[in-house]
Amino acid sequence: MSLRMRLFIVFLLIIIVTLASLSIFIRQNTQREIRNYVFRGGLIGAENLIASLETHYQETGSWDNVKSVIASDVGTGRGEGSKGGNQGGSSGMGPGMSGMMNFRLADVSGKLVYDPQATDLGEVLPKSEYSLGLPIEVGGKTVGYLLPGSGASFAGTNFETELLERLNRAAINSALISGGLAILLALILGYTFLKPIQQLTYAANNLGQGDLSQRVPVRGKDELANLANSFNQMATMLENSETARLEMTADIAHELRTPLAVQRANLEAIQDGVYPLTAESLSPIVEQNYHLTRLVEDLRTLALADSGELEMHFRKTDIVALVRSTIQRFESQAALKRVQLQFDSELDSYTLELDPDRIIQIFNNLIQNALRYTPANGMIFVGMKRTNNWLEITVHDSGSGIPEEALPHIFERFYRAEKSRSRMEGGTGLGLAIAAKIAESHHGEIGGENHPEGGAVFTLKLPLSFQSQS
Numbered sequence: 001m002s003l004r005m006r007l008f009i010v011f012l013l014i015i016i017v018t019l020a021s022l023s024i025f026i027r028q029n030t031q032r033e034i035r036n037y038v039f040r041g042g043l044i045g046a047e048n049l050i051a052s053l054e055t056h057y058q059e060t061g062s063w064d065n066v067k068s069v070i071a072s073d074v075g076t077g078r079g080e081g082s083k084g085g086n087q088g089g090s091s092g093m094g095p096g097m098s099g100m101m102n103f104r105l106a107d108v109s110g111k112l113v114y115d116p117q118a119t120d121l122g123e124v125l126p127k128s129e130y131s132l133g134l135p136i137e138v139g140g141k142t143v144g145y146l147l148p149g150s151g152a153s154f155a156g157t158n159f160e161t162e163l164l165e166r167l168n169r170a171a172i173n174s175a176l177i178s179g180g181l182a183i184l185l186a187l188i189l190g191y192t193f194l195k196p197i198q199q200l201t202y203a204a205n206n207l208g209q210g211d212l213s214q215r216v217p218v219r220g221k222d223e224l225a226n227l228a229n230s231f232n233q234m235a236t237m238l239e240n241s242e243t244a245r246l247e248m249t250a251d252i253a254h255e256l257r258t259p260l261a262v263q264r265a266n267l268e269a270i271q272d273g274v275y276p277l278t279a280e281s282l283s284p285i286v287e288q289n290y291h292l293t294r295l296v297e298d299l300r301t302l303a304l305a306d307s308g309e310l311e312m313h314f315r316k317t318d319i320v321a322l323v324r325s326t327i328q329r330f331e332s333q334a335a336l337k338r339v340q341l342q343f344d345s346e347l348d349s350y351t352l353e354l355d356p357d358r359i360i361q362i363f364n365n366l367i368q369n370a371l372r373y374t375p376a377n378g379m380i381f382v383g384m385k386r387t388n389n390w391l392e393i394t395v396h397d398s399g400s401g402i403p404e405e406a407l408p409h410i411f412e413r414f415y416r417a418e419k420s421r422s423r424m425e426g427g428t429g430l431g432l433a434i435a436a437k438i439a440e441s442h443h444g445e446i447g448g449e450n451h452p453e454g455g456a457v458f459t460l461k462l463p464l465s466f467q468s469q470s
Contacts (some may be wrong), residue, residue, distance in 0.1 A: 011106050012047070013185070014182055014185055014186055014189070014293040015190075016201045017181060018178050018179070018181070018182040018184060019175065021178040021181050021182075022174055022178035024160075024177060025173070025174035025178055032309040033103055042089055048240050049070070049146075050134065050136060050146060052069055052070075052072075053066070053070075053136050053144070054137065054138055054143075055070065055144070057136070057143050057144065058139070059139045063105070063107055063113040063114070063144065063160075064103060066113055066114055067114060067302050069216075070105075070114065084195065094196045094212055100420070103142060103146060103147060103148055104118075104146075104148075105145070105146055105147070106125055106130045106133065106144060106145045107143070107144050107145075107146060108123050108130075108142055108144060108145075109124065109141055110125040110127060110130040110145075111123070111124050111125075112124075113144070113432070125147075128146070130147060131145070132147075133145030133146055133147040133323065134147075149253070156208040157390070166277050171316070184219045192443065195225075195290075196216070196217075196219065196224050196228065197217045197224070199217070200216055200227065200228065200231060203215070203216045203231065203235075207235055207238070211234060212238050212239040212242055213235075213239065214235055215232050215235060216231055216232060216233075217431065218232070219323075221324050244325045244413070247414075248413055248414065251413070251414035251429075252299065252433070255295055255414070255429075256295070259289075259291050259292050260287075260288075260292070262284060262288045263284075263285050263288045263289065265283050266282075266285050266288075268284065269281075270282075271343055274427065276367070279406045291436070295430075297427045298430040298431070298434060301428070301431060301437075302413065302430060302434060302435050302437065305434070305437035305438075305440075305441070306437075310437065310438075310441060312355045312358065312441055313357070314353050314354060314355055315353065315354075315355075315356070316351050316352070316353050317351065317352060317354055317356045317359075318349050318350065318351055318355075318386065319347065319350050319351070319352050319354070319359070319384075319393075319462070320345050320347055320350055321349065322356055322359060322360065323343065323345075323363060323382065323384060323393060324343055324345075326363045326364065326367070327341055327343050327363075327367070327382055330367050330368075330371065333371060334371060335381065336443065337371060337374070337376060338376040338377050339371060339374050339376070339377075339378050339379065339380060340378070340380070341367075341379075341380050341382070342379060342380070342381050342382065343382045343383075343384075344381070344382070344383050344384070345383070345384035345385070346384065346385045347384060347385075347386060348378075350391065352391065352462060354442055355438075355441075358438045358441070359422075359438070359441075359442075361434065361435070361438060362435040362438055362446070362460060363393075363395070364459075365431035365432065365434070365435050366395040366435065366458050367380065367382075367395060368431070368460075369431065369432075370396075370397035370399070373397060373399035373400065373456070374397040374398055374399045374455075375398075375399065375455050377397040378397065378399065379397075379398045380395065380396070380397050380398070381394075381395075381396045381397075382394065382396075384394070389445075389463060389464050389465060390459050390461045390462065390463060390464065391461070391462045391463075391464055392459055392460070393459070393460045393461075393462075394457055394458065394460075395458045396455060396456070396457040396458075397456055397457075397459065398454060398455045399455050400455075401450040401451070401456050402448065402449075402450055402455060402456045403453055404450075405449070407448070407449065408433055410448050411432045411433055411435075411436045411448070412433065412448075413430055413433045414429040414430065415429060420447060432446075439460060439461075439462075442462055442463075444461050444462040444463060444464050445460075445461050446458065446459065446460045446461070446462065447459050447461075
């Protein structure tokens, strides 16, 4: 479910809960206020009478002598109605109190215990009648019902004003309760939505301060989950890049230190007269200088490829002729090692738009690696075929293959499967990394694996539909 839909549902839920609770509370409060008003005969001060009845029952545990309690409570004129003094009657009852005696009192079973107009107080009222009365509660338990008499008086009270005030008070209370519930629901849902954002903010701040190990939990499949996934991927890439940068710095220092040390040792030997200043004594120095120059050039090529500034000169080229000519340049070197070079293509010619110099750079590296690891009397097979939308070129040697643990790392910079092999013998360790970058710039790909029949096989795949932007 998308974040937009979740937000819509949340807002809709808040609106529904608010309106539903408001409707329920207004109905209940209005019903209670109307019942209080009507069943108390519209008399101001009935609340005090109910309080007296509840006190009496709590003290005695029965409705015995309830008549004297009612006479005492009404006779004293307690309640708001007594504000009128003796203006409403001769017994000290204020306005509206003259009808207070005209009501009935039933116990919890509906039996009448007080009725000023009844001769027999033992009458049991039907539940449909007494349940409409105003409940009298003690300790949370209903102990009786106060019912209106047959001639309840509304005199002495502004009926419309009093009822309107009660209804307004019920509506305000309902609105406050419903509003409180809506705010509480909004806070809970808001916290639920803000928590992943706060986690992202906290992780981003730590990431900005250099803690590249920061990750955030991913929950669900909405936009926030996608954002968390993207953040984790970015953090992983940054961490890997930083690790690679540190490792590359150490590798470069190591690569430069070895040839520089050899050069310095030979120069100091010549300077001290250990070696005579001859072409033969200068040969190791020149060789190390050549190695340094090649290393620096490889590093420059990788740096340009990483920044997207590696210069490419695309033009239509016969890829079959290009590979065949590259192989021919290695035939003499292969003959010296007694290695057979074989090229087989199902295509006589095929034109692609590519940078021929860079493609030659890839095959120079692949064939040099194959010659380096192929034993005497071995074979290097170069094949070319068209598969779907790709042109596949493979270089398969008959060497010992690549160690399984090294396969995921063979295109990493300075990685060498055989750690004991010297750099002078094994190259700079950047050739395959450069080959991968060149393949990528052609929208192609290069991979390496062990052949089922033995040896290593590298496959360069070039898209048939690639069109350069240059």
